[in-house]
Amino acid sequence: MKKFINDPADVVAEALAGLAAAHPDDLRVDVSEQYIARADAPRGGKVALVSGGGSGHEPLHGGFVGTGMLDAACPGEVFTSPVPDQILAATKAVDGGAGVVHVVKNYTGDVMNFQLAAELAADEGIAVETVLVDDDVAVENSTWTAGRRGTGATLLVEKIAGARAEEGGKLAEVAAIGREVNTASASFAYALTAGTTPAAGRPGFDLPEDEIEVGVGIHGEPGRRREKLRPARELVRSALDAILEAKPVNDGDQVIVLVNGLGGTPLLELYLVYGEVATVLAERGVRVARRLVGNYVTSLDMAGMSLTVTRVTDEMIRLWDAPVRTPGLRWGA
Amino acid sequence: MKKFINDPADVVAEALAGLAAAHPDDLRVDVSEQYIARADAPRGGKVALVSGGGSGHEPLHGGFVGTGMLDAACPGEVFTSPVPDQILAATKAVDGGAGVVHVVKNYTGDVMNFQLAAELAADEGIAVETVLVDDDVAVENSTWTAGRRGTGATLLVEKIAGARAEEGGKLAEVAAIGREVNTASASFAYALTAGTTPAAGRPGFDLPEDEIEVGVGIHGEPGRRREKLRPARELVRSALDAILEAKPVNDGDQVIVLVNGLGGTPLLELYLVYGEVATVLAERGVRVARRLVGNYVTSLDMAGMSLTVTRVTDEMIRLWDAPVRTPGLRWGA
Incomplete structure (x- = not known):
């Protein structure tokens, strides 16, 4: 294997550090909790969007954090789901009181961990709606999936729902347009x-x-x-x-x-x-x-x-x- | 070889057609003369920037055509210099009467063909200044180069000189800042x-x-x-x-x-x-x-x-x- 890395075990953490250094004005990276947030989060009264998944799909999702798209992203290790505590920390960090939309690609680990994080957030009084992305029509079920996999449409869901949130859409409206984009x-x-x-x-x-x-x-x-x-x-x-x-x-x-x-x-x-x-x-x-x-x-x-x-x-x-x-x-x- | 192509001989022409289809509002692609121009070119009174070189370095140069950067780009075949007629056609197409800056990476074929095109343009009354890019400090001379090769700095030259042209800089000023960026x-x-x-x-x-x-x-x-x-x-x-x-x-x-x-x-x-x-x-x-x-x-x-x-x-x-x-x-x- 030839890659521009140091220790394979440190790749995601070191790439996160690099992302933080590269975007000091726009992003705030919490290296210990392992999430990337908009520098101006939380924005009071704005519905926040949080996504995440295994690393290795860049720029998805961390590269889509910013004005008009995601408020936070939770990168797991390479091809590995983020953990519930990490998702909860990101959700709490960007919640502006208007609720949080989780954009979740349909992989079993992602779905389970985002669901648990949503329940934990609800316990703390944060309203969470989940938008599941399952656009890949190649197969019905797959290695880590019940149902169709979530792939390229994630970008469209995050862009379009993110814009709706940015202009003041309510929680149900932001989630609804995200689901419509996935369905389409x-x-x-x-x-x-x-x-x-x-x-x-x-x-x-x-x-x-x-x-x-x-x-x-x-x-x-x-x-x-x-x-x-x-x-x-x-x-x-x-x-x-x-x-x-x-x-x-x-x-x-x-x-x-x-x-x-x-x-x-x-x-x-x-x-x-x-x-x-x-x-x-x-x-x-x-x-x-x-x-x-x-x-x-x-x-x-x-x-x-x-x-x-x-x-x-x-x-x-x-x-x-x-x-x-x-x-x-x-x-x- | 596994690539998403049809006939290897048609790759550059077909990619150009795809670029044109992908950016119908912003770019005008002349498939027969083989150049990519801003849709709004020529702009009267604006210094125009033209670059080019072998294909295979995308988004350089065609992907840098647009407001605030290049007015036109001439893609040669893969790793092959564009020809003088092609460069001349692009130069004439975007000249707005204020002169044209050629941004040329330092490879023997590129330098020769851009020089010939500049002479032909001068014969037709178009003032051309050339900015040579030779930023690669790894080696002094190389396979297709006398002197240092032109690589990554080309992006900075095109961005910074392009911005100077966009705001109304004169031919000598646009060329001068391009050369300063290369030197730095x-x-x-x-x-x-x-x-x-x-x-x-x-x-x-x-x-x-x-x-x-x-x-x-x-x-x-x-x-x-x-x-x-x-x-x-x-x-x-x-x-x-x-x-x-x-x-x-x-x-x-x-x-x-x-x-x-x-x-x-x-x-x-x-x-x-x-x-x-x-x-x-x-x-x-x-x-x-x-x-x-x-x-x-x-x-x-x-x-x-x-x-x-x-x-x-x-x-x-x-x-x-x-x-x-x-x-x-x-x-x-």
Whole structure:
């Protein structure tokens, strides 16, 4: 294994220290409790958003903390759920009296630990609503999941619900639009190679030189099947078939598209992929209102990419366009 | 080779088409002449900035076209210089009558082709100033270079000179501050693995499982030596030694730091690296005024990273902070 690290056991803590040093004005990092918060939290009267999950998916979630998106993020160890005490500490730190929304990707450990933290927070008088993200339509159940996995749509949920909270939305309203975004979203991913965790020191799975994993998860969980590598235009078409079968989009509907790299795929390829996506969606009469191309919900150094399509209302587009100022996503601020 | 492409010969053209589709409001892509321009170019009375170079370094340069940075970029084929006609076409397309600055990384082909294009532009009555970027202090001459290579500082030159042009700076002023930024900058890179070009289909060089290339170039050019992998804190210290030896920074000086991924290195590692950089610079009394952590000047899927340190004036910081709106770098707009 070759990585820019010191001791594999210290990677997450040291990366957190680096994130804190890199964003001294915007973020406040509690290294002992292991959470990242907006520097101006808690904001009185504002609904707070807290997310988290295993590390290794950066910029998700810590890179999405800031104005217009998350109030706090709880990074677990690499590919490991954050613990309830950590989530509780973050929830208490950013609660401004208007309640807290937990954005939780659907993995068994995450769901259990966020639920426990929500109960503990309720005991302390903090109202918590949970938005579960389960957008990955490749498989119904998976290695660490009952039901569908939460992947790329997490970014859209956090951005759109975060904007609603920033403009003064109430707890129920912020949670409701977050759930609507998840319901309107579908994702599908391909892996060309596996990512390597610092602890294991070798790729999470083996894949022959000419094969790909179709429908891979963001921890390298198996998808639908393996197959021979095909041209990008065919892979895009197959992924969009799966996405639009699971979540149909009607002629004239508007969507936001995320072409997401899983960490080791160059931007040159991601833009090429977006060109293919635009072609296929245009053929089908789907209007792409907004799109984002880059590495946002990653799996360490995995060469791979995911597509997310979210059918959006004008209200969701308005919230998508609202100013956001985070390390990983920024515009209008 | 496993990549998300169709025919290796079509990668750059198809990625350009994807870039155009992804940024319909902000960019205008001329696919036949092969350049990317601001949608609102030419802007009368504004000095225009044009850069370019081989593809494979995305988001550099096409991702830096937009308000407050470049007016146009000319992508060559992967790791291949753009041709003079292409550069001339871009120069003419964005010239607003106030002259054009060419930002050129110091590689023999780029220098020659931009020079020829500048002469052809002059024949047509367009005043061109050239800013040569040669910040990489690892080696004096290299595979495609007489003198030092141009790498990470290109981003700083384009951002700061671009801001000066946006606020109405004259041709000589924009070129002057670009040159000052280059002179004040030094960079040093490490590779853990080689990148793979679509045309070659295999890594550009072989590196044993426990070795790294010290002082690597962004096309995989050899650096100073190979050595065994060491902890990140030691690599950072060695790189900063080389950088500060070449371009001394005095106690109390202010710098902008770029921790740049070469394409295949996860953000988790880059933030860890930034933490080490912050520690070393603090020890030496250097004040980090601004910093940027991410994949900006890449080498396809190379696992590696570079550090750039630029000693900055208050004026440079003011221009760095000015609004920028490009696919690859955006704030305040």
